[in-house]
Amino acid sequence: MPGGDWTDADLKVNWPLDIGGTKMYLLSNGFAPVVTVRDADGEVAFSGPVAFIPQDNNLRSLGVIKVPDGLAEQVGMLGFFYPDPVEQSDGIFQSQSPYIGPSSLLTLTVYTGDLGLDEGVSVNAYSLDTDGLTQVAGPKADAAALELKQGQTAELPDGLGTIEFTALKRFVGVEFHHDPTEGWVLVFSLLILGGLLVSLFVPRRRMWIKAVADGDAVHLEYAGLARGEDPGLADAVADIARRHAARLERRMNP
Structure with a gap:
């Protein structure tokens, strides 16, 4: 109720929370790194949590950071977050568990160019179209991909500014379901069952x-x-x- 007291409740998979006849289902959960991007003069161009979508059971997560304004160029970053990272022999990171460790790692491949956000067309916030963009930090660029632990700051290529891995938050994906006909469905289901029993025993x-x-x-x-x-x-x-x-x-x- 508006203005009422807050109450604690557990929300689990296959254990929906009933709120006034509306059921809330837990669909997913993950990490949202909080990043702060500043220009060359130290002015904040972007700051806030960014939801990274889990890719496996160990919550190795993929995310996209888009900075359309505030820098000399539009910047898009395609990154992975590893809660408990371990480096493979080929230099690729994996997460060995879904739990946050002291070495939790955020890696970012940086692109510059037109992000397509000024054309008035809806764009998926969780994907980055790299066609037409220039990779300035990553495997196809002169500069290596950025690697950040919580609290660390890295320089963006070409003097664009800096990015800081400020904090880490959690997020959940939920679904709300309200069906006012559930009672009638139960009634008619019982009637159908009763008719079936009559046909079997009479x-x-x-x-x-x-x-x-x-x-x-x-x-x-x-x-x-x-x-x-x-x-x-x-x-x-x-x-x-x-x-x-x-x-x-x-x-x-x-």
Whole structure:
């Protein structure tokens, strides 16, 4: 309720949180490094957390940092965050666990050029189109990719400024689901189940009465057909014949 007190609750996978009839599901979680980008004069051009999307169970995460204004050129950075990094023999990093360690590492490949943000067309915040961009730090550039631990600052190539790995935050991806028809779905499901049970346990029979002229008299024949095994079919046909004969007798002799 607006203005009400805050309450603590656990939100887990397959354990939704019910808020006023609306269920909140946990879909994912990850890390959001907080970075601060400054120009050559020390003025802040960008600052804030950036969600990095996990790529494996150890939360090796991929993220994109875009700085369209405040620097001499537009800058885009494609990076990986490693909660618990370990360097492979080929120089590539992996994360050996999903837990934050003292050596948590942020690596960034830096590009300059038109990021496509000034054309009025929506752009995916979690991807970077490198076509038409110039790599100024990374495997295809003269400068190596940037490597930052929390609290460290690195120089951007070509005197563009600096970037600082300021802090680290967590984020979660959630989904909200509200269905006011759940009660009716339950009611109709129970009705369908009840109908199924009736069809399974109540015998389904067809009965016939055949009248055949026999001179001045009428000969009546009774028959029945069951769907499947029905040990009580013969008794049911006999009961109908008996009741029918009694009714005819009452009508002929009121």
